[in-house]
Structure formats: structure tokens, C-alpha cells
Amino acid sequence: MSTDQTFYGSDFGALSSFDPDIAGVLLSELDRIRGGLQLIASENMSSPEVLTALGSTLSNKYAEGYPGRRYYGGCSEVDKAEQIALERCTALFDAEHANVQPHSGASANQAVYGAFMKPGETILAMSLPHGGHLTHGSKVSFSGKWFNAVHYGVDKETENIDYDQVTALAREHRPKVICAGGSAIPRLIDFEFFRNLADEVGAIFWVDAAHFIGLVAGRAIPSPVPWADVVTFTTHKVLRGPRSGALVCTAEHAAALDKAVFPMMQGGPQMHTIAAKAVNFKECATPEYAAYATQVIANARQLATSLGEHGIRPTTGGTDTHLSLHDLQGVGVTGADAEVRADAAGIVLNKNAIPFDPQKPNVASGIRVGTPCVTTQGMGTSEMVTIADLIATAVIKGDADPGHAVSQQVRAEVSELVTRFPAYPRP
Numbered sequence: 001m002s003t004d005q006t007f008y009g010s011d012f013g014a015l016s017s018f019d020p021d022i023a024g025v026l027l028s029e030l031d032r033i034r035g036g037l038q039l040i041a042s043e044n045m046s047s048p049e050v051l052t053a054l055g056s057t058l059s060n061k062y063a064e065g066y067p068g069r070r071y072y073g074g075c076s077e078v079d080k081a082e083q084i085a086l087e088r089c090t091a092l093f094d095a096e097h098a099n100v101q102p103h104s105g106a107s108a109n110q111a112v113y114g115a116f117m118k119p120g121e122t123i124l125a126m127s128l129p130h131g132g133h134l135t136h137g138s139k140v141s142f143s144g145k146w147f148n149a150v151h152y153g154v155d156k157e158t159e160n161i162d163y164d165q166v167t168a169l170a171r172e173h174r175p176k177v178i179c180a181g182g183s184a185i186p187r188l189i190d191f192e193f194f195r196n197l198a199d200e201v202g203a204i205f206w207v208d209a210a211h212f213i214g215l216v217a218g219r220a221i222p223s224p225v226p227w228a229d230v231v232t233f234t235t236h237k238v239l240r241g242p243r244s245g246a247l248v249c250t251a252e253h254a255a256a257l258d259k260a261v262f263p264m265m266q267g268g269p270q271m272h273t274i275a276a277k278a279v280n281f282k283e284c285a286t287p288e289y290a291a292y293a294t295q296v297i298a299n300a301r302q303l304a305t306s307l308g309e310h311g312i313r314p315t316t317g318g319t320d321t322h323l324s325l326h327d328l329q330g331v332g333v334t335g336a337d338a339e340v341r342a343d344a345a346g347i348v349l350n351k352n353a354i355p356f357d358p359q360k361p362n363v364a365s366g367i368r369v370g371t372p373c374v375t376t377q378g379m380g381t382s383e384m385v386t387i388a389d390l391i392a393t394a395v396i397k398g399d400a401d402p403g404h405a406v407s408q409q410v411r412a413e414v415s416e417l418v419t420r421f422p423a424y425p426r427p
Ligand code: DSN
Pocket: 042, 105, 133, 183
């Protein structure tokens, strides 16, 4: 290995001399992250090691193809990075095969359609308003425009997946692919049920694990890998890696999915991001990461319970994962108002439709909160009680105006909390 580490790519001093505008944005974004509470369930704070790999010269390399089978010369070093990432990914998830090239969760999902479906064929997936995802057949996405999407939802009473409806729809429509997973599902999914149903109707079983794959990596919840034909995921949520995607699958489907990622859906892979994924998979295999994943869930449970005590009702009664979805109708606030009031007080969260929501999606009756970031900062369950108090005060009594007395008071308390639990602590 070269010992010359004087230049590996990330030279902030050079950037700030050449381009103070963008250097300023990088610094002020760091200030923003450090200065508030980050409760977006799909975000996290990746390590300096991951960020170093991202800011490297591997970004320069064209490497279309796969390790040992590239369409360009000069791939010896990036081949090593991808091979290491593949080995770590398959080991982390006990998978038969991995593909670490998808640029995002949406790209990984495209590969599933590419591998298994022809335009016009049927997919059965969770509806977006009930917690699914745009790429699961929404009319505004390629998936709903080019494929026949049939959607299941949640039961009105339990607010959990309506498994009877899933069964009835699968038997009626005989889909080519059945998908489980989404972006606002607080509860564990019964993967064995979906496997058996897919076998009964002759469908491929796809799990979109983008949200919860980090909890699987940390062995904090059951894995979909033994049940699914293919599991797609993002690498930047609970998993805490670079902003990107990946998939794991059975050996039977490896060739079809590899061809669907490249050359069907993507061109040149982003080798710097693949190297960063390799670093992240190594991090996820440590006992520290397993403890983190367990704490993420404990924190999410506490946050959901404490918000419920303020009348901000958790749908399904709570959570088994890193996120909870809350119905604000009992406190007479919309999701959109809650989002701006929280933001004015230094708390970043998102409005979210709740199942059977009477509001339009851009207003919504709910909020979604998640604990990946605050757990990375070292906070525990007692801090979640405090955060619930702060959210409730900002949302119920606060205002969109950052100058409002309640916004200022909550922001001061947020500031005190994040000073004790800093993001990206200084050495
Ligand atoms: N946008 C992501 C989320 O926030 O859940 C899903 O793609």
C-alpha cells in the first residue's frame, strides 16, 4: 500500500480558497446538523471514514461492468473496492449474492422491475398513502406508469398491514411480483406470510428494506433475507453509510438482477460510493453497531410513547423499528403546520400522511419521526422523553415564526441538548 497520504482527495483548505461559496455551504450545513435535532426517519450521520472514502479519487474512474469483467482499462484498484464491498455485504446479511452498484434505493428497485417484469405486468405492493413508496407502483412513478400496480393497505382498526386483503388481492390478480416494505411502516412485517403467499400464486417475493435494513444489519430485528427472492435497500438510513443503494438476492436470481442493474438500468458505477459502502459494511459488523441498532429501537419506542402522552397519537399504538407515525388530529394541528413549527424551534421532522388521512398529502394529518440521528449522537431513552416534550410544545403551542417566544424557548432547550450530545463532535 502507498504510504503517501498527503493527498487523498478531501482537501477542505484548497476548496475554501478556490470556492468559498460552496465551502461556505458545506460548513453551514454542518452547523445546521449540529445546531438542531434531526428526526427525519430516513436520515443519519455517516462516519468520517465513510465521508473520506466518498471524497476520494475513486470518483474519477469509469468501471462499467463488474469486478474482473469491465469495459474499461485501469480498473484493478476499483475492482478491489467492489470485491471487498460484495464480500462484506453478503457476509453481513448472510446472503447468497449482492449487487452494490445501485446508485440509490429507487435504482435498486428499478432493477427488480427490470429483472422480473415486462411492461403491463402486475405488481402487488403497499399503497403509498398507507406507508409504501413511490417506486412501488405510484401513478406518478415509472412503476405505476409502465406496470399494473395493485395496492394493499392497512387495517382500519389495527393500522397494521391488512394481511387478509393482501391474500385476497394476490389470489385475484396473480401478480408477477409481491412487494413488502415501505417508508412509513412502524411495525415488523411478517415475511414468512409473504413468502408462503408468493409461493401459492407463483410470484417473486421482493422486500424493499430501505428503511429498516440497518436494524437487520445490527441483528435487532428479524431479517427478510431467508424469505425473499430479492431484498433492495438504501445504505444511508439506519445503516449509516453513504447516500446510495444495494441489493441482495438468492443465487438463482443473481444473473438476472446483475444484468438489470447494469447494463439495463445504470451505466458507470460510482466507485467512490462503493468504497464508502464497503467501509460502512465493516462498521455494521461490529458489536458497537449492534448496540446502536438496539438502542435506535428502544429510543423510537420511548419517543412514540412519550409523544402519545402529549396527545400526539402513535399509529398502530407504537413502533417496533426506528420510526413512528403520529396522528395530530387529536391536538388539532396539521402535519404541514407541525413541520414548520418544529422547524422554527430547531427540530427537523416531516409531515406524513396517516392511513385513511382526510387531508391532501402536502398538508397531511401526521408527522413521522425517527431516531437514527439522535441515537448516533449518543442520546438514550431519557433524552427521548425530553425530545417528546419539546416537539409537543413546539407543535401544539408554537408558531411558524422562529421569533415567536415558544419557538425561541424550545430552540434554546434544543441547543442545550445538542451541546451535550453533539453531532460530529470535535476531537
Ligand atoms: N424519501 C425516503 C424517506 O424519507 O423515507 C424514501 O425514499
